[in-house]
Amino acid sequence: MANLSDLIIQHPEVTNFDELEKLVIKxxxxxxxxxxxxxxxxxxxxxxxxxxxxESSFYWGQEK
Amino acid sequence: xxxxxxxxxxxxxxVLADPFNIHNETGYQSWRAAKLAGFxxxxxxxxxxxxxxxxxxxxEAQGIAACCRRANMALYHCEAGFNDERALRGALIAFAxxxxxxxxxxxxxxxxxxxxxxxxxxxxxxxxFIPYTDRPLNWHTDGYYNDPRQPIRSFILHCVRPARSGxxxxxxxxxxxxxxxxxxxxxxxxxxxxxxxxxxxxxVEEQGGVRQASTGPVFSIDPASGALQxxxxxxxxxxxxxxxxxxxxxxDFLNRALAAGDPLIFRHRLEPGQGLICNNVLHNRTRFAxxxxxxxxxxxxxxxxxERIAGTTH
Numbered sequence: 252m253a254n255l256s257d258l259i260i261q262h263p264e265v266t267n268f269d270e271l272e273k274l275v276i277k278x279x280x281x282x283x284x285x286x287x288x289x290x291x292x293x294x295x296x297x298x299x300x301x302x303x304x305x306e307s308s309f310y311w312g313q314e315k
Numbered sequence: 316x317x318x319x320x321x322x323x324x325x326x327x328x329x330v331l332a333d334p335f336n337i338h339n340e341t342g343y344q345s346w347r348a349a350k351l352a353g354f355x356x357x358x359x360x361x362x363x364x365x366x367x368x369x370x371x372x373x374x375e376a377q378g379i380a381a382c383c384r385r386a387n388m389a390l391y392h393c394e395a396g397f398n399d400e401r402a403l404r405g406a407l408i409a410f411a412x413x414x415x416x417x418x419x420x421x422x423x424x425x426x427x428x429x430x431x432x433x434x435x436x437x438x439x440x441x442x443x444f445i446p447y448t449d450r451p452l453n454w455h456t457d458g459y460y461n462d463p464r465q466p467i468r469s470f471i472l473h474c475v476r477p478a479r480s481g482x483x484x485x486x487x488x489x490x491x492x493x494x495x496x497x498x499x500x501x502x503x504x505x506x507x508x509x510x511x512x513x514x515x516x517x518x519v520e521e522q523g524g525v526r527q528a529s530t531g532p533v534f535s536i537d538p539a540s541g542a543l544q545x546x547x548x549x550x551x552x553x554x555x556x557x558x559x560x561x562x563x564x565x566x567d568f569l570n571r572a573l574a575a576g577d578p579l580i581f582r583h584r585l586e587p588g589q590g591l592i593c594n595n596v597l598h599n600r601t602r603f604a605x606x607x608x609x610x611x612x613x614x615x616x617x618x619x620x621x622e623r624i625a626g627t628t629h
Contacts, residue, residue, distance in 0.1 A: 259510035260463050260531055293511045293557055 279312025
């Protein structure tokens with residue numbers, strides 16, 4: 252199981268929420284089965300519904 | 316000598332496996348009680364005399380590792396002399412390898428052997444950096460500006476020559492800092508484990524070199540060992556903290572606790588032949604004064620490693 256916090260640390264090139272969403276999709280496509288959203292990502296463009304959006308991105312990536 | 320620390324490993328019970336999870340209060344309280352009960356009352360309890368720095372005996376090495384298990388740090392004292400600094404550097408590298416430290420940081424000020432000479436310097440690459448001046452160094456862990464994926468997990472400071480006066484270190488086990496913060500408010504831990512808690516902005520040097528910005532947590536868990544590790548500086552300038560009320564309160568609490576002087580902070584001034592080996596503990600340094608004239612000034616040799624000290628993780 253991966254943690255979102257680890258994902259953020261491992262990918263310092265990600266500097267905004269849109270890029271993080273793409274990374275979450277990529278991680279799911281690469282075979283990660285669970286992703287724990289253990290922290291709220293802190294970017295200038297982090298939306299209020301960040302959890303729902305990242306969760307949707309992750310499941311969408313798994314299904315692609 | 317190859318020294319086995321295998322018999323020193325401690326297998327945690329499943330319920331206590333992750334005391335650093337803020338939802339695991341039982342595990343934390345158990346770890347906390349054991350940590351404080353075993354913590355040395357003074358640094359004098361953690362000094363090991365060594366006959367041959369390049370080849371510590373098993374009992375000497377076990378003594379050092381035992382201190383590091385309790386406080387993440389130990390002092391050693393080796394009275395044997397060395398013909399020259401090169402021989403001493405070689406002995407220090409061999410000493411480090413006896414504790415499983417084999418991957419040195421590739422520091423720009425290090426020689427080919429990975430050893431950095433900390434002394435007052437006006438060399439272009441060191442000019443302006445406080446470690447190479449006689450000015451006081453604020454509380455920090457080594458390599459706090461590194462990419463969090465490349466942390467410094469341990470370091471050795473070996474004293475060749477002390478200053479004429481000053482140059483004392485204060486030392487604090489990150490585990491104690493963690494306990495103070497968590498006891499005050501568990502939300503402080505949540506804030507300081509956030510992956511974007513602390514950012515060191517990009518630094519452009521006079522010679523044109525660039526050190527990339529680095530963003531990461533203050534507290535994290537070393538994936539290889541499960542040990543707590545810390546990345547921190549008390550400096551006020553050129554540090555960007557996550558813009559969050561709890562983060563600011565946590566940093567303020569920690570800075571005040573460090574400035575006030577926790578009873579478990581150790582103070583020590585390294586004497587010639589003495590050294591500190593540690594799992595990157597919090598430390599600072601007081602201002603010092605070198606002798607006037609041609610007499611050589613304070614010289615500390617520093618070795619930093621990617622590994623933790625073998626056999627020191629509970």
